[in-house]
Amino acid sequence: xxxxxxxxxxxxxxTLSDAYNTTRLIAEEVDIIEVGTILCVGEGxxxxxxxxxxxxHKIVLADAKxxxxxxxxxxxxxxxxxxxxxxxxxxxxxxAAGALAVAREFDGDVQIELTGFWTWEQxxxxxxxxxxxxxxxxxxxxxxAGVAWSETDISAIKRLAEMGFKVTVTGGLALDDLPLFxxxxxxxxxxxxxxxxxxxxxxxxxxxxxxxxxLWG
Amino acid sequence: xxxxxxxxxxxxxxTLSDAYNTTRLIAEEVDIIEVGTILCVGEGxxxxxxxxxxxxHKIVLADAKxxxxxxxxxxxxxxxxxxxxxxxxxxxxxxAAGALAVAREFDGDVQIELTGFWTWEQxxxxxxxxxxxxxxxxxxxxxxAGVAWSETDISAIKRLAEMGFKVTVTGGLALDDLPLFxxxxxxxxxxxxxxxxxxxxxxxxxxxxxxxxxLWG
Numbered sequence: 437x438x439x440x441x442x443x444x445x446x447x448x449x450x451t452l453s454d455a456y457n458t459t460r461l462i463a464e465e466v467d468i469i470e471v472g473t474i475l476c477v478g479e480g481x482x483x484x485x486x487x488x489x490x491x492x493h494k495i496v497l498a499d500a501k502x503x504x505x506x507x508x509x510x511x512x513x514x515x516x517x518x519x520x521x522x523x524x525x526x527x528x529x530x531x532a533a534g535a536l537a538v539a540r541e542f543d544g545d546v547q548i549e550l551t552g553f554w555t556w557e558q559x560x561x562x563x564x565x566x567x568x569x570x571x572x573x574x575x576x577x578x579x580x581a582g583v584a585w586s587e588t589d590i591s592a593i594k595r596l597a598e599m600g601f602k603v604t605v606t607g608g609l610a611l612d613d614l615p616l617f618x619x620x621x622x623x624x625x626x627x628x629x630x631x632x633x634x635x636x637x638x639x640x641x642x643x644x645x646x647x648x649x650x651l652w653g
Numbered sequence: 654x655x656x657x658x659x660x661x662x663x664x665x666x667x668t669l670s671d672a673y674n675t676t677r678l679i680a681e682e683v684d685i686i687e688v689g690t691i692l693c694v695g696e697g698x699x700x701x702x703x704x705x706x707x708x709x710h711k712i713v714l715a716d717a718k719x720x721x722x723x724x725x726x727x728x729x730x731x732x733x734x735x736x737x738x739x740x741x742x743x744x745x746x747x748x749a750a751g752a753l754a755v756a757r758e759f760d761g762d763v764q765i766e767l768t769g770f771w772t773w774e775q776x777x778x779x780x781x782x783x784x785x786x787x788x789x790x791x792x793x794x795x796x797x798a799g800v801a802w803s804e805t806d807i808s809a810i811k812r813l814a815e816m817g818f819k820v821t822v823t824g825g826l827a828l829d830d831l832p833l834f835x836x837x838x839x840x841x842x843x844x845x846x847x848x849x850x851x852x853x854x855x856x857x858x859x860x861x862x863x864x865x866x867x868l869w870g
Contacts, residue, residue: 508665530797552745
């Protein structure tokens with residue numbers, strides 16, 4: 437039986453207290469708790485520390501989108517007990533490699549966040565540097581500008597998986613979008629607003645898990 | 654008489670208390686106080702609010718390196734009384750445009766942070782979107798890998814200035830590097846470790862100002 441894609445909730449709240457309104461309800465429904473960039477900026481690395489303290493049995497991801505100073509910033513996150521951190525795609529390869537070296541000290545991992553402009557040449561360099569995870573991100577601002585999931589997105593995700601990356605998919609992902617990815621070994625799906633803003637967040641999270649099990653089980 | 658390049662101190666400390674060790678000495682010596690990405694991650698947006706409260710007559714820059722959610726993240730920074738915020742170069746053009754729209758509400762400004770991979774085609778798009786400032790950044794990790802200021806750096810900075818950008822220059826900038834940029838209308842020089850780690854931070858900052866006045870005066 438193939439491994440099911442995991443479910444990640446993105447906490448893009450400005451304050452921890454606001455994030456807790458979500459996590460107290462659905463932390464147990466998801467596999468990965470993401471300290472979103474907005475929460476990182478709002479509360480600083482303390483958000484990572486407090487969320488991992490509350491939910492130690494969950495994977496806690498710091499979406500710090502590290503662009504430089506890879507070792508220092510990733511160490512700050514891992515010392516606050518993050519399991520995974522993100523590095524932004526335009527970062528120098530030394531930044532990604534530095535973050536990965538620190539991650540390994542902590543038995544953690546690094547994801548390259550594919551937000552905005554990147555190239556396949558870079559993707560090869562990430563693989564060569566030992567990076568195993570990427571986050572395929574339909575930009576929030578691109579979404580707002582009306583750009584939908586396209587065949588270009590799907591084939592890029594397929595190609596990344598074929599290169600050996602564990603691929604996380606995100607960017608205004610709705611339940612009805614899931615069939616688009618069927619047949620691709622997706623590592624993680626991130627749901628943000630479609631879970632947080634649902635009438636029942638618990639039902640929305642469970643419905644995501646059910647659809648994933650149907651499509652990948 | 655031409656406008657002299659301004660001097661910016663980068664506070665890349667992990668805590669505000671650590672940053673204050675620098676600012677209490679040299680806030681009055683510099684034009685711009687940068688809340689570095691490390692400090693943004695360490696303390697969150699509170700770092701911006703507290704530093705602007707302490708030094709209201711200085712330009713306070715939030716080096717948030719916004720990659721997505723341009724409106725939300727820039728609003729968080731401007732509501733905390735930032736004067737300028739940074740957007741990372743690989744961000745979607747809508748992210749930069751969104752941050753700029755919010756900046757204008759607050760009479761603030763947006764800088765595109767040229768860390769890592771970017772193209773001249775993007776630079777044209779930034780100009781077209783109304784972006785006026787860029788930060789030419791020699792990557793910290795590239796520095797650590799032994800990459801020095803090169804003719805490529807200098808000519809890129811010149812070309813950006815010719816395109817009409819106000820250019821900030823940073824990346825392990827030492828006093829002896831300043832003559833490399835003579836003749837180019839640099840908007841801001843950022844000094845981080847070369848001021849913070851000097852035997853006398855005040856003397857180091859004043860020496861920077863003196864050299865700038867000599868070379869651009």
